[in-house]
Amino acid sequence: MTVLVFLDSAFPDGRPADAGVPQLMINDLGVTRGDGIFESLLAVDSVPRKPDAHLDRLASSAQLLELDIPPREAWERAIATALALHAEAEADDAGHAGRAAVKLVVTRGVEGAAAPTAWVQVTVAPDAAAQREAGIKVLLLDRGYDSLSAARAPWLLLGAKTLSYAVNMAALRYARQHGADDAIFTSSDGKVLEGPTSTVVLARERNGVRTLLTPERRSGILAGTTQDALFKAAEAAGWELGYGPLVPEDLFAADGVWLVSSIRLLVPVRSIDGRELPFSAALNSELARLADAAL
Template sequence: MPQTILVFLDPAHPAGRLADSRQPQLFATDLGATRGDGIFESLLALDGRPRKVQAHLDRLASSAELLELELPAAAAWLAAIQTGLAEFAQPEAIVKLLVTRGVEDAGQPTAWVQVAALPESSKALREKGLDVLLLDRGYDSGLAERAPWLLLGAKTLSYAVNMAALRYAHQHDADDVIFTSADGRVLEGPTSSVLIAHRDGAVKRLITTQLDSGILPGTTQGALFAAAKDAGWELGYGPLVPADLFDADAVWLVSSIRLLAPVNRIDGTEINHDAELTAELNALLATIR
């Protein structure tokens, strides 16, 4: 298994500066380490080509704007990504783009690309599906609009709550989580968007949660919606409540790395699933670059 590849964005190295992932690389005083003050993106690369790279760069820029964080130019990111993928030289990889506010009081962001292998567990869950728990996220669906300083629409490095939710799910014999709001709305997974489908004869409708409810806009959800619209699906954006998950003809969690994973059970209760719809959406995902 190849090691993790690190490529730091450095003006002195236009293609990025390769660094040894087995050696310390980040200052202990970097605000990303001490305060989680930074942002990131994760995307999938196939055969050396990153998928939806512009969508991820756009969302990185959106997160940076919310944090008032200076970003390197898009061209520098693209060059570092290609350097990392060439060094990794495997057909499938996870590419992470990371930027922190940098060393305290230095005024210079720290930015790097990380390329690593895709976990086998992610591939397996695409096939077998997920058992999920509904967990209260602890805020109502209008909080993002009232309190923009909480950064609910940014993909920040502060993922401790999301990881704690996943550990809680694993401790309770589940694979993943769907967060709900204090006012009873369906939100998102810790690392994914929620999709549901309804089939009425020849009419197929794909629905996701409201994008203004404090969730992170999903790049894969957005690309899949565009492809589904072209294929004749009807589209909808919530609001969704837990009962909608149980009433749907199929439910999925979708993300850039795991792609489309069907939900089999919610809180231990088996829900509807539709292998034909899953296959159709997977075929649409395969067309996205």
């Protein structure tokens, strides 16, 4: 069941639309060229988690694409409308709103027009509980760019969350075809980057000092909203923080590795390229509790 609400200046709280019938023009540049941006966030019992962080990142992506998008207040109202409609439909169907995936999308609009196309989409969130508990197998895949490409070639839009996700989806298909569940991208000069839909986080303890680390953002990775929330909570709980650069051997030497995202949250990595990684159920639970409290 999908709820769809378009941002429309004639409808201050958003314009609900039937997701079961066509809504986009065939020459919308988001369809024909993937020219647009998006965000995905989790809502629990109709309350969105970290909406400000996602709206900030949406604005950052828009700036990189030189894309005019509706103001923050319009997004906040449309999100509220969509979640209320979803809760109403879910209450009729299942008795509660539960966990929902909220997607914010903006395209450059119909070719030749001046206005973007923007909408909020709400669906039931996929159940990732089994992965969060049991973990996943991962392959390292070369992204084809070196770690300095973001600064040298800003037109590549590295670090923006664009609709051009064909490469990310191809990486996931490749990993699954080769016996893994997910992937971690590396740069052509050997640095750890990110997952196709997630941020990489690792934990290690040295001489009694516990540290969480994630790859450096200047290497052209997307700023992780859930990773950022986890790091703030972990720092308050006494953890040290680190921001790369990281190489694959850092993953194998860690006490634990996770893929972190807004919908799945923290998913432990149990093996990389068939090589088993250390895993602590207690540590996994501790970090999951920190992330849940922060969000």
